[in-house]
Amino acid sequence: MRDARFASSARLRGLTALAAAVVLTVAGCNRGSDSDGASGGDKGGPPIVVGSTLSLTGAFAATGQIHKIAGEEYVDRLNAAGGLLGRKVEWKVLDDQSDQAKVAQLYERLITQDKVDLLLGPYATPNILSAMAVAQRHGYVLPQHTAVLAPQLTYDCQFPAWSIGPTPNKFIPDQLFDAVETLPTPPKKVAVVTSQSGSAAFVTDGFGDDKSGVLTIAKERGLDVVVNVHYPPTTTDWAPIATQVRDADPDLIISNGLGVDAVNLVQAMKQLNYSPKKMFALFPAPGPLLALGAPADGILSVSMFEPNKPTLDKLGPKATEITTDFTKRAKEAKLPYTTFETQAAASWNAWDILAAGVKSSGGTDQRKMCGSLHDKGADTTFSGHLKFDPKDHNFWPTTQTLKQIQDGDWVTVWPKNKAAAPLK
Numbered sequence: 001m002r003d004a005r006f007a008s009s010a011r012l013r014g015l016t017a018l019a020a021a022v023v024l025t026v027a028g029c030n031r032g033s034d035s036d037g038a039s040g041g042d043k044g045g046p047p048i049v050v051g052s053t054l055s056l057t058g059a060f061a062a063t064g065q066i067h068k069i070a071g072e073e074y075v076d077r078l079n080a081a082g083g084l085l086g087r088k089v090e091w092k093v094l095d096d097q098s099d100q101a102k103v104a105q106l107y108e109r110l111i112t113q114d115k116v117d118l119l120l121g122p123y124a125t126p127n128i129l130s131a132m133a134v135a136q137r138h139g140y141v142l143p144q145h146t147a148v149l150a151p152q153l154t155y156d157c158q159f160p161a162w163s164i165g166p167t168p169n170k171f172i173p174d175q176l177f178d179a180v181e182t183l184p185t186p187p188k189k190v191a192v193v194t195s196q197s198g199s200a201a202f203v204t205d206g207f208g209d210d211k212s213g214v215l216t217i218a219k220e221r222g223l224d225v226v227v228n229v230h231y232p233p234t235t236t237d238w239a240p241i242a243t244q245v246r247d248a249d250p251d252l253i254i255s256n257g258l259g260v261d262a263v264n265l266v267q268a269m270k271q272l273n274y275s276p277k278k279m280f281a282l283f284p285a286p287g288p289l290l291a292l293g294a295p296a297d298g299i300l301s302v303s304m305f306e307p308n309k310p311t312l313d314k315l316g317p318k319a320t321e322i323t324t325d326f327t328k329r330a331k332e333a334k335l336p337y338t339t340f341e342t343q344a345a346a347s348w349n350a351w352d353i354l355a356a357g358v359k360s361s362g363g364t365d366q367r368k369m370c371g372s373l374h375d376k377g378a379d380t381t382f383s384g385h386l387k388f389d390p391k392d393h394n395f396w397p398t399t400q401t402l403k404q405i406q407d408g409d410w411v412t413v414w415p416k417n418k419a420a421a422p423l424k
Helices: 010-021 061-080 100-113 125-138 168-180 201-205 214-220 239-248 261-271 286-291 309-315 317-332 342-361 366-376
Strands: 048-054 089-095 142-144 158-160 189-195 224-231 252-259 279-284 300-303 378-380 384-386 401-406 409-414
Touching (some): 061 089, 061 317, 061 342, 168 214, 168 409, 189 214, 189 239, 201 214, 201 224, 201 252, 224 239, 252 261, 261 286, 309 317, 342 366
Parallel strands (some): 189 252, 279 300
Antiparallel strands (some): 300 401, 401 409
């Protein structure tokens, strides 16, 4: 989730090429039984290999790089502490090129050809759904970073690292409207601009039989939806959408999109000499929005973690150490945004869940890992102890907050009891 200018630069192309080349050698072993040497804590045995894909190139590459750096840091720290069950952990990550059609094929390869011991999910809901189908067919546990569409994630052994509860289509608009209603001039007219991606459209339109979302909830709250535009994820010409928004002149723009969609919309509006009164961006690339400077000031978004000092002080020195190391690594990788925030925290949670499953079950037997995570849950650095109830598709009570760009930085602003600064 970064500005397309960064994604197309030679610097990032070099980075993604290097990332795609980092594919680790895997030792084959049996799956689903104690004969793999792990369940008994076989000290000094062959490495435990984790397989996954990430979007190292393509539309989601900017976010994929965040997950890659977070995962590399996690594995380094894990191995420095003795690995899992006394065995070194290796991570084999393949580039899915931000293409959902490639994901299932690559996860099949990881399981049947590379014979990895463990799986971790990819980035983006459509990709995660594809990986989940393969994991379910082979009986693998699948911790996954970012898919929050609970009703679609029906596999009992997928474990979400980011939760917006069992009905995220309702929670997100309710949280947003609750926040902006406290402002001195609450919005009355709303423009809704929605990517047709499955990772975003559910917030606007609901899903399945549940049609609750921004459109219905806005009307229930007496708001006038003056623009309702759905656009394909491949959109490159934002001028028509920006013109429609400008002409309607809403009090609040809700950009339910991914990556640099919000950046593109803001830039297109700026070219029309139009500045939004208030704006919310669902799952944006955080760095490119900050890079816009003044035009992005005040934009709101969802968050599960921001490294604001009050938050870090509550979590303790380990969290500060992790976030500081991530920033160092991100700078070395020349990422345009180097802060450890929501995407990195979700990635860290997923690794924590995976490690907890191995430790609590005493091995890499997939059935035992799944059962142990249901029975014992997982301790995470950034979201505390998580409990997984299959009746809720393993989605735990949400800890999601709202963040806002203030003075060139993202700051947690809602709810008030978790805020690092007041909502502007």
